[in-house]
Amino acid sequence: MRFNLRSSQDNSKFGVHVLVVLLGITSWSIMNGLWVELPILVVHLPEGWTLPSYLTIICQFGNIGPLVFSLLVYLTPRKKIETPTAFVIVVALTLCAALYGFLWQQRSPIGSKEHSVALMSLTLCQSIFAATTSMAYLAFMSHLKAQYIGSIFIGMSLSGLIPALAAIGQVPGEVECVTNASNITNVSLVYETRNFSQSILLDLNLLGPGMEMTSNHNVDSARHLQNVNGSEVSLRHYNEEPSFSVKYFFLMLASLGGFSFLSLVLLIHHPYCKTEHVDTKKEDNCRLVQINSFTNDSKDTQAEETVERTQFDQKQLSTVHTELQRHQQSDCKEDDASSDKSIEDESIDFEKNAAFNSLELEDKDEKEGQLSRAESWYLLGLLAWINMLQTSFVLAIQVFSSLPYGLFFYNGATKAENIVDPIACFLTMWVRVKSLRVISLLTLLGTLFSAYIIIVAAMSPNPFLVKQTAGGILIIAAWVISTALNVFAKVTIASVMRSQGRISLIYTGGSTQTGTLIGAVLAYVMINELRLFKDSPWC
Incomplete structure (x- = not known):
């Protein structure tokens, strides 16, 4: 982890x-x-x-x-x-x-x-x-x-x-359940709030036949409840506006x-x-599929990367060579011709090793970041x-x-x-x-x-x-x-x-x-x- x-x-x-x-x-x-x-x-x-x-x-x-x-x-x-x-x-x-x-x-x-x-x-x-x-x-x-x-x-x-x-x-x-009744003066009904599983029993005194219940709520549905003394009682749920x-x-x-x-x-x-933009051609390296339509793009991308990497390597070699020449001029002015040749040979070897190590590290980082097809x-x-x-x-x-x-x-x-x-x-x-x-x-x-x-x-x-x-x-x-x-x-x-x-x-x-x-x-x-x-x- x-x-x-x-x-x-x-x-x-x-x-x-x-x-x-x-x-x-x-x-x-x-x-x-x-x-x-x-x-x-x-x-x-x-x-x-x-x-x-x-x-x-x-x-x-x-x-x-x-x-x-x-x-x-x-x-x-x-x-x-x-x-x-x-x-x-x-x-x-x-x-x-x-x-x-x-x-x-x-x-x-x-x-x-x-x-x-x-x-x-x-x-x-x-x-x-x-x-x-x-x-x-x-x-x-x-x-x-x-x-x-x-x-x-x-x-x-x-x-x-x-x-x-x-x-x-x-x-x-809130959702409220209220009664809709006729021919009855006293009825117990269920008043349900947001938590409709918790009921509160309320006793309401109703006026009798022809009674109208006024409300500022929206009536959405009703359900028949029961008959009490021959009178029909039903519950309607009313929903208040948010x-x-x-x-x-x-x-x-x-x-x-x-x-x-x-x-x-x-x-x-x-x-x-x-x-902050990047070149997407250099990142189309998906290993999930191999499609011919992407092959040509991949080849073109690889060719471009090869040219850019070659140019980078040449610049890197030139920089290293310049630094070594400065070192030679400051510290080795009194050396004879054979010593100069020896240092130059060493500098060339150093340049090659530096470039090789740089490319090796880049390849290693790329391989570590890649997933296998199964993964x-x-x-x-x-x-x-x-x-x-x-x-x-x-x-x-x-x-x-x-x-x-x-x-x-x-x-x-x-x-x-x-x-x-x-x-x-x-x-x-x-x-x-x-x-x-x-x-x-x-x-x-x-x-x-x-x-x-x-x-x-x-x-x-x-x-x-x-x-x-x-x-x-x-x-x-x-x-x-x-x-x-x-x-x-x-x-x-x-x-x-x-x-x-x-x-x-x-x-x-x-x-x-x-x-x-x-x-x-x-x-x-x-x-x-x-x-x-x-x-x-x-x-």
Whole structure:
């Protein structure tokens, strides 16, 4: 296990780090905004508890974007299409965020049921561009020095943190269950707050037939309860409006797109940032595949490197020779011709040895930084597994794992998960892990805590400790720890793959999307087809 603290002397610029972070914020800000708004959305929209599973499976159709991007990269290996793609992504995601603000609550009938067609259509559109960021943004980072790779992940994580902090300030309204009765003067009803598992019995004196109950709340659904003395009694749940609306929440996310667009322009064109650009041809050293289309580029790159190395060696030899001549002139003026010849021969030998040792050290460093093909595929497999769990499957069942403990804990779980994500990414800026054993251990521990979440969700709506505060605290703790471990392992793998070149980063993005797709399909089938996860009515 090897940890290294990154020094400040890494020849990177703080301003470029900031711009890279701003670029990464746009990547998943809309999708993360949807997730942190779920405590409000599941109450207002007709899908209810199954809404997360619908959103998760719809997002997987967004893999069309990465597939098209991968095909273009394969067909046009000499063209770096990631830069124009990044511009298209930023503009498209900004527009989607603005449209969410105005259309999120629109419903349309499909068959005999109503569905949130507008919200789901926008989710499909923005997921295509958001999913492409996993490949396009990482490929774009190959144009910058390796020191900046962690910053793009910090930005991607902040795309979850910023919506989470905004949602905390939003303060979702309470859900209340009230009676709707006739022909009865006294009835006991259940009043349920955010923690709907804790009920308070209230005695209300009602006025009798024709009574109307006034409220400033939104009525979302009702459930028939019982008949008392021939009179019908039912419970309706009312939802108070949050401190600021969902509309303004998404418009705030749209404003972030403007900052990301500006940062992308500066990263490409500003002289301050141009000094941090690198030649990607020298880094296309991926060992995962051998494609003829890349062979010619590789040969050209090797030829250029040979010329540059030869020029460097000649300069190095010239410098050493000059220093030796100065030494001869100052210390050996009185030596005879034979001594001069001896020194000259020694200088030539010294020059050759110095050049040989320099080239040998460079070759050794390059070999130590390279992964074998088996190691590369192993890390990509771990990355797919992590994303299957953390990015799609457990998120789809988050409502089943935490909402049985109360809306308060569900709200806390959605916010905590998005807050811990950037913190874990931020740690990778100082703590580097390169050992495959340590990465495997982190993945195993993250999997164990994810397993706890899955077990609790499978027991919904009556998991253990369901009526105790300790149960809610445990599930939030499980979400925090599993997210921290999985995200740290995920970013660490990406950092290791960054050292393998541009094509390796493209494969890293592909592995990310593959794992996410598998997890989403499994979650949708288990929730909506097999009904392995059960929900519960509000009242």
